Amino acid sequence: MWEYTDKVKDHFLNPRNAGVMDDADGVGEVGSIACGDALTFYFKLDENGKIKDATFQTFGCASAIASSSALTEIVKGLTLEEAKNVTNDDIAEYLGGLPKEKMHCSVMGREALEKAIACHLNEPEKEVDGQIVCECFGVTDNEIERVVTENKLETIEDVTSYVKAGGGCEKCHDSIQEIIDKVHGIERLPRKLPLKLNTLQKIKLIEESLEKEINPTLKKDAGYLELLDVDGNRVLVKFRGTCASCSKSDFTLKHYVESRLRELVSPDLVVEEVQL
Amino acid sequence: MKVIYLDNNATTKVAPEVLDVMLPYFSEYYGNPSSMHSFGGDVAAKIKEARVQVAKLIGAEPDEIIFTSCGTESDSSAIRAALEVAGPGKNHIMASRVEHPAIKSLYENLAKKGYRVTFVPVDGAGRLDVDYLYQYLSDDTALVSLMWANNETGVIFPIEEVSQRIKEKGIFFHTDAVQAVGKLPIDISRTGVDMLSLSGHKLHAPKGVGVLYIRKGTKFSPFMIGGHQEHGRRGGTENVASIIGLGKAAELAKQHVDANDYARIAKLRDKLETSLLERVTNSMVNGDTEHRLPNTTSIAFEYVEGEAILLMMNEHGICASSGSACTSGSLEPSHVLRAMGVPFTAAHGSIRFSLSRYSTEEEIDFVIEKMPPIIERLRELSPFWKQEAEQAKR
Numbered sequence: 001m002w003e004y005t006d007k008v009k010d011h012f013l014n015p016r017n018a019g020v021m022d023d024a025d026g027v028g029e030v031g032s033i034a035c036g037d038a039l040t041f042y043f044k045l046d047e048n049g050k051i052k053d054a055t056f057q058t059f060g061c062a063s064a065i066a067s068s069s070a071l072t073e074i075v076k077g078l079t080l081e082e083a084k085n086v087t088n089d090d091i092a093e094y095l096g097g098l099p100k101e102k103m104h105c106s107v108m109g110r111e112a113l114e115k116a117i118a119c120h121l122n123e124p125e126k127e128v129d130g131q132i133v134c135e136c137f138g139v140t141d142n143e144i145e146r147v148v149t150e151n152k153l154e155t156i157e158d159v160t161s162y163v164k165a166g167g168g169c170e171k172c173h174d175s176i177q178e179i180i181d182k183v184h185g186i187e188r189l190p191r192k193l194p195l196k197l198n199t200l201q202k203i204k205l206i207e208e209s210l211e212k213e214i215n216p217t218l219k220k221d222a223g224y225l226e227l228l229d230v231d232g233n234r235v236l237v238k239f240r241g242t243c244a245s246c247s248k249s250d251f252t253l254k255h256y257v258e259s260r261l262r263e264l265v266s267p268d269l270v271v272e273e274v275q276l
Numbered sequence: 277m278k279v280i281y282l283d284n285n286a287t288t289k290v291a292p293e294v295l296d297v298m299l300p301y302f303s304e305y306y307g308n309p310s311s312m313h314s315f316g317g318d319v320a321a322k323i324k325e326a327r328v329q330v331a332k333l334i335g336a337e338p339d340e341i342i343f344t345s346c347g348t349e350s351d352s353s354a355i356r357a358a359l360e361v362a363g364p365g366k367n368h369i370m371a372s373r374v375e376h377p378a379i380k381s382l383y384e385n386l387a388k389k390g391y392r393v394t395f396v397p398v399d400g401a402g403r404l405d406v407d408y409l410y411q412y413l414s415d416d417t418a419l420v421s422l423m424w425a426n427n428e429t430g431v432i433f434p435i436e437e438v439s440q441r442i443k444e445k446g447i448f449f450h451t452d453a454v455q456a457v458g459k460l461p462i463d464i465s466r467t468g469v470d471m472l473s474l475s476g477h478k479l480h481a482p483k484g485v486g487v488l489y490i491r492k493g494t495k496f497s498p499f500m501i502g503g504h505q506e507h508g509r510r511g512g513t514e515n516v517a518s519i520i521g522l523g524k525a526a527e528l529a530k531q532h533v534d535a536n537d538y539a540r541i542a543k544l545r546d547k548l549e550t551s552l553l554e555r556v557t558n559s560m561v562n563g564d565t566e567h568r569l570p571n572t573t574s575i576a577f578e579y580v581e582g583e584a585i586l587l588m589m590n591e592h593g594i595c596a597s598s599g600s601a602c603t604s605g606s607l608e609p610s611h612v613l614r615a616m617g618v619p620f621t622a623a624h625g626s627i628r629f630s631l632s633r634y635s636t637e638e639e640i641d642f643v644i645e646k647m648p649p650i651i652e653r654l655r656e657l658s659p660f661w662k663q664e665a666e667q668a669k670r
Contacts (some may be wrong), residue, residue, distance in 0.1 A: 002583075012587065018657050033660055035583065036600070036609070041657040057659035059599070061583035065657060136608075168608060263390040 004062060005096035011066035017055045024055075030108055035164065036121060037064040037105065041112035043120075051075045051083060056112075057248055061104040063095075071109040072093045080117050087112065087150060088162075099251060101142060103162045107147060133175045136168025141179060148183045156180070176230030179227065203230050205268055209264045214257055233268045235261060277593040280639045284453060284478075285427050285572060286597055287631035291480040291528055296522045298482070300404055301517035309514055310505065313396040326523025330487055331639040333526040334453075334472065335463035342488050342506040347454040347475030348378040351421075352509070354471040354498035355382055358448040359391075361495040364528070366418035368392045369478070372404055372616040375423055377383035378473075380454055380611070383421075392416070401564040402616050403432035406438060419448040424456035425471075427626055428599055428612040429563030430572025438465045443468030454478055459538060459569050470494045476518060478521075480632070485518035499502055499612060521584035532633055541631050542570035544640050549573045551644040556651050558664070562599075562626055571631040572632050574599065574613075576622035579661045580654040585627055588650040594643055599626040621660070 004012075022026075031038030035225065037060030046052035054072035058065050070091050075083050089104040092098045098106060130142030147162045156176050160167040166176050185247035197205065207227060215224045223241035230236070237257070258271040281289070290443045307316035309323055327338040344350045348359050359369070369386060371379050373395045387393040406420065412421075420442050425432045442449045448472045456462060457472075458479035466473060471494065476485035490496055490509070502511020532538065553559055555564065558578040582600025589596060599610035600623070607624035608614065618626070629643070655661040 009587075012584070013591065015657065020662065029659070033579070033624070036620075036624050038659060056658060057662075059579065059658040060581050062587045064581070065584060107360050 001118050002063070002099050002102065004066075004099070007096040008063055008066040008098065011069040011095065012062040015056075015065055015069040017053075017069065018057070019055050020057060020090075021053070021055045024116075026116035026120030028112040028119060030111045030115060031060070036060065037108060039064065039108050039112045041068070041071065041109075041116050043116055045080075045120075045243060050080055050251075051078050051080070058107075059103065061102070061273065063098050064105040064108065066095055067091050067098070067105040067109045067111075071113060073204050075113065077251060080120070083113060084117060086113060088147075089151065097117060100158070100161045103151075104164050107162055133179070134165035134168070134172045139163050139165035144179050145183060148180055154180065154184070186213075193195075201232070202265060205265045206230060206235060206261060206269075214260055228274055233266070233270055235269055235271045237271060238274050244269040280592075280594045280642060282629040282631055282635065282639075283428045283595045283597055284632040284635075285430075285628065287477045287483065288480045288632055289634060290482050290521070291476075291525060293528060294423075294481055294524045297524045298517040299312075301520055306471060309516065310503065322520050322523075323516065326519050326526075330474075330526045333530045334457060334474070334489060335461070335465045336489050337492060339507070340489055340492055342490060342509050343514060344486040344488050344510060345484055345515065347376075347452070347473050347478075348486075350473035350475070351378040351450075351452055352382055352485045353488055354450045354473060354490075355379070355386075355419065356499055357495075357497045358450060358471070359386075360497040362448065364419035366391045367664070368394065368414055368417055370394045370396060370412065370417060372398060372422050372610045374398055374402065374426055374428075375421070375451055376454070378644075379421055379423070392425075395617060396422075398431075398615055399634055400617050401425060402429045402562070402612070403564050403567070404433045404438070405597060406434070409438065410441065411522065413442075413447065414574040415446060417445075417447050419450060419451065421450040423460040424451050424453035425460070425569050426563070426612060427455050428597075428610055429574045429616075430455070430569035430630075431563045432460070432567045432569065434567075435469065439468035441468070443470070455572075456528075457567060458533065459571060461533050464489060464491075476522040476525065479525050479529050481522040482518050485515050485522050486523070493509045499543055501617075537633055538570040538594065541633060541635065544635055544637060545571060545629070545631055546638075548631075548640045548643060549575065552647055555644070555648045558653075560622065562616065562622075567581035570627065571635075573630075574626055574628045576618065577625040577627065577651050578621045579658050579664055580625045580651055582625055582627060582653050585625065585650060588654070589646070592642075592646045594646065596630075597628045599628065600624045 016103060021044060024042035024102060025045045026043050028041045033041050040057045043051050043054040054075050056068040056072055073088060074076040074090060074094055088110040091106040091109045130140035133139060133141050143161055143163055146164055148159060151162060156166050156173050159165050160174050166173055210225055210227055223239060226238045226240055228236045228238055229252055254271050254273060261269050288624060298306055305319055307319045309316055309320035318648045327341050330341050369383060369391050383393050394412045397405045422433050422435060424435050437450045448470050449468055451469050452473050454473060454475045457474040470486055470491050472489040474487045477483040496509055498509050500511045505511055505514060552575055556577060560576050562574040582598030586596060586598050599613045613623040613626055
C-alpha cells in the first residue's frame with residue numbers, strides 16, 4: 001500500500017473543484033487512458049486577469065486525483081504570469097509530499113496548467129516538443145531534460161517516477177542516461193575498447209577513467225582516488241579524503257572502482273589499495 | 277470498522293484449528309526434529325503426520341512431499357533442479373505468458389543466462405494456446421512449467437491433459453498450483469506432473485511455509501544444500517510449527533473440497549459478479565467463466581482506475597486487488613490482462629475479488645451495495661466517462 005499523506009487522502013476522498021467548466025477561458029488536456037492517467041484542467045479569469053475559478057476532471061489513481069484537486073486550489077487568485085511559475089514540486093509540496101513513484105501525477109498537473117494557459121493565449125499547440133525518447137509513453141528528450149534539471153534527478157528510475165519515460169519496454173534507458181549525464185555535465189567514455197592495449201595506452205586510459213568517471217562520482221562523498229602505479233594488470237591506488245577513513249572503502253570502493261575499470265579499460269585489471 | 281476480506285488469492289486467514297495445533301510447538305515442544313532424544317523425535321513424528329496430510333490433499337505419497345519456505349522457493353527449486361538434471365544441450369524452457377512472477381521473473385533471469393525461453397500465449401479469455409505449446413516443443417526443450425490456475429483471473433489450465441502429453445515426450449513438467457490446491461480436487465497421480473508447488477498461506481496455513489511435490493523416481497538436485505532434512509532434498513532446520521499448521525490446513529482443505537463446499541463459495545461469487553455487472557454499466561468479467569476457480573472473479577470497470585477504486589473500497593473496509601498499473605508501482609497494467617489483450621479502458625479499472633470459505637452472504641451483499649456508488653463517483657471525475665456517455669447517447 002502507498003504511504004499517502006492525510007492531505008493526499010483528503011484531496012482524493014473530497015476533491016475540490018471537480019467538474020467540467022463550460023465557459024472556461026483556458027482548457028488543458030494531458031495524458032491518455034492507455035497511459036493510465038489523464039487530466040483536463042479548466043480555468044476562468046476575473047476582470048483583473050487573475051484566475052477566479054479552476055476545475056478539473058481526472059482519470060487516474062488517488063494521487064492523480066489529489067494532485068489535480070491541489071492544482072485547482074493553488075492557482076486560484078494567481079495571474080497567468082504567476083501561474084506559469086507553478087512547478088510540479090509546488091503541487092507535491094501542497095499535498096505534504098507524494099511517494100516518489102507517484103511524482104508523475106504532479107508533473108501531469110503542471111503540464112495541464114501550461115497547456116491551459118497556452119490555450120488561453122492562443123499560442124499554437126506545440127506539435128511535439130523535441131524528439132520522442134520513450135515510445136511507450138511518448139516522452140521527448142526536452143521533457144526529460146526539463147524534469148531532470150528542475151527536480152535534480154539522478155537516475156533512470158527517478159525519471160520514470162516523474163514522467164514515466166523508461167517504464168515500459170526499457171529500450172530507451174541508454175538514451176535517458178545520456179540526457180541525465182548531459183544535464184549533470186558528466187562525460188562518459190566511449191564503450192568500445194581497443195582490442196589490445198599496450199602498457200602506455202593502458203595507463204593513459206586508467207588515468208582518464210579515474211579523472212572523468214570514477215573520481216567525479218567519489219567526490220560526491222568528498223573523497224578521491226590517486227593512481228600510484230600500474231604493474232601489469234595490477235592497479236595500485238590510494239584512497240584520499242573521506243574515502244581513506246571510511247570503513248566502507250575497503251570493500252565497496254575497491255569493488256566499484258575495479259568493476260568500472262574492468263568495464264572501461266580491461267577486464268583483467270585488479271585494483272589494489274596501497275597502505276602507505 | 278469491520279473488515280470484509282475478499283483478497284484470498286493474495287493471502288488467507290490462518291484457520292483457528294490450524295493456529296491451535298501450531299501454538300504448542302512455539303512454546304512447550306521446541307525440540308529439533310533431527311535430534312536423537314524423544315523430545316525432538318516427537319516433533320519429527322508430527323512433521324511426518326503433516327507430510328501425510330499434505331500428500332492426501334493432492335493424491336501423492338508422503339515421501340513425494342518436501343517442505344519449503346514458500347511457493348516461490350518451491351518454484352525456484354523445481355526449475356533449477358530440472359535444468360540441472362536435464363543434461364547438456366537441453367537449453368529451451370517454456371511457460372505461459374500469464375505465470376506468476378515466481379516463474380516469470382525466474383525465466384527472464386534464465387533467458388539472460390543464455391536459455392532459450394518460449395512464453396506460450398493465451399486467448400482473450402485467458403485460455404492457454406495448447407497448439408502453440410505443442411508446436412514449439414523441440415528436441416532441446418528441457419522443461420515446461422504451467423500454472424494450474426491463474427491468480428488474477430482464476431482461469432484454470434488443462435494441466436491433467438497437457439502434462440500427460442509433455443511427459444510422453446520425455447520433457448520435464450512443473451506446475452505452480454499455488455492457487456489451485458485446496459480450491460479444486462487434485463489427484464496428482466492421474467497427471468503427468470513431475471513437480472508441483474504449493475503455498476501454505478493460500479490455504480489457511482501461515483505465511484512462510486510451502487511444499488514442493490516431487491514425483492517418485494524424478495531426478496532432483498537440491499537448491500538449499502545443508503543437512504539431511506527432507507532426505508537431503510532441502511537442507512535447513514524445519515519450520516516446525518508452520519509445517520504442522522500446514523498439515524492441519526491441508527486436512528481441512530481436503531474436507532472442504534470433498535464436501536464440495538466450494539460450490540457454496542462459487543454461488544456467492546456468482547451472486548457478487550452478476551449483481552455488479554447488472555448494477556454497473558460498462559463493466560465486464562476478465563477471463564473464461566467456465567473453467568475458473570470457484571472463489572475468483574476479475575471485473576473490469578471501464579473508464580476508472582483501479583487504485584482509486586481500491587482506496588475508496590478501503591474506506592468501507594472492503595479488501596480486494598487490482599490489475600491496474602498504479603497499485604504495483606509499475607506503469608503498465610498487469611501482464612496477465614495485457615497477455616489476454618484486455619483493452620486499456622478496462623485493464624486499468626480491473627478489480628479482483630477472491631473469496632474464501634469464511635466469506636458470508638452478508639459480506640457479499642454489503643459489497644454489492646457499496647461498489648456501484650464508488651464507480652459512479654470516480655466516473656464523474658473521469659474526463660473519459662462523459663465522452664463515453666455522450667457517444668452512447670448518439
